[in-house]
Amino acid sequence: MSEYKSGSNLEKVLKAGHFAFTGECGPPLGANVEHLKEKAGHLKGCVDAVNVTDNQTAVVRMSSWAASLILLQEGLEPNFQMVCRDRNRLAIQSDILGVYSHGIRNMLCLSGDHQRFGNHPEAKNVFDIDSMQLIHTVKTMRDEGTFLNGQDIDVPPQIFIGAASNPFAEPFEFRVHRLAKKIAAGADFVQTQCIYNMDRFREFMKRAVDMGLHEKCYILAGVTPMKSLGMARYMAKQVPGMDVPASLIKRLQGAGKGKVAGEGIKFAVEQIEEFKETEGVAGVHLMAIEWEHRVPEISELAGMLPRPKV
């Protein structure tokens, strides 16, 4: 038995005590493999693993497992995302076996945005199981070597199990408990929703540390640099569970014309610097949405390069 649960690069980096750095790459709105490769190329060497989103915001894209395989071929380590919205427990388990067979070692378990947000609002949703139960499913498959029905799996998948946590959704007091519940269900690492309200995140981390959660699971703080004022305002008003303080919008405004993006990056870098010192934070998850080409620069500025080899 290996000392690792999955042997993924991300797991090794975290286990060795390095401050991890993960990125994100959305699959194309079509079969544009070249575009995907180009976007992913920017992340190469900058991050330890790349989240590959699964029909995020309920918009149909190339499937996350397929895009994950392409990343793998490109020499990047994917963090395969899976939502419960589009599959029942049969499809979920068979996809887990499928991706593992092709070399995928990290998986992020999510409930998924409701389809009303997406481009097929008339679709039927599945939600046969929820994200908590998905985490538990992967753990059962890996550690018990059985399917959900208790039947043995012929070669169980060894996967590093990820979960998401949104410290800014409500009820605030319950969020850390739900995180604890995800960890108990089997999460090895957690990536948080993008953080803008630092006070609230500090409070959240303090509670997590008080409960000893950081000792049971690696917590990666979510960072999304603001590209523009429009994006900041949109995030503040339109995205459920997102907390963008007015002070940040003011700061971006103050940067002046043509300098907002630079200020957004500056804020992101300051955040990363703080997270490195924050007790219980094991790394950063950088979601530079459709801004992959700026990741090398952000990584450099935040002192995240070179990435450790374990």
Next chain:
Amino acid sequence: MIVAEQKPIKEILEMVKDYNKILVLGCKGCVTVCNVGGSKEAAILASTLKIAARKTNKKIEVEEHTLERQCDPEYVDEVKDMIDDYDAIISIACGVGPQFLSERYPSARIFPGVNTKFMGGAVEHGMWSERCAGCGTCVVHHFGGLCPIARCSKSLLNGPCGGSSDGKCEISQDVDCIWDIIVRKMTELGRLEELLEFMPPKSWITARDGGPRRLIREELVI
């Protein structure tokens, strides 16, 4: 109760446009209580149809009648001598009504006059809200007596999801997040512990997912 709403009148007119002798059939059950399919509404619909016909110089006869219940063969039988006098029947009972009628009177043309919405109740005068999805195995006692299957947009058993904000569901400001309500209630009651328990995947065999359902009570079978 089963909550329904009347179909748009345009849709009803379109459905019955080729018929001249129409019977509007109400029901004294749930649809009477939610003010959509009782004798009062049957009379209103009948006169609406007549007025519409007059406007287009169409000659039609419309009668109305209301059964004790349309989900019971005994009462559905009541209209057996009337049915043949009409070439279209508009049932304004829930979706069960038109089906019981169609089964009992195979050659009759039966049309649904209402859209059956959900199982719930009146929360305010003129406002009804969903409470139960008929999952077949009730578990509300785990959630402070509130049902996340019917009332959470994702039917999460281990909620709330990350989209819950200000007590509202991520899908709309008009939808309460039931998980927010559950957490607050359990916190107030000092029973939060119960929500920290992992809720395993539910069996949906007893729900619609397990196929059309039937219930047999041996002691009642004659």
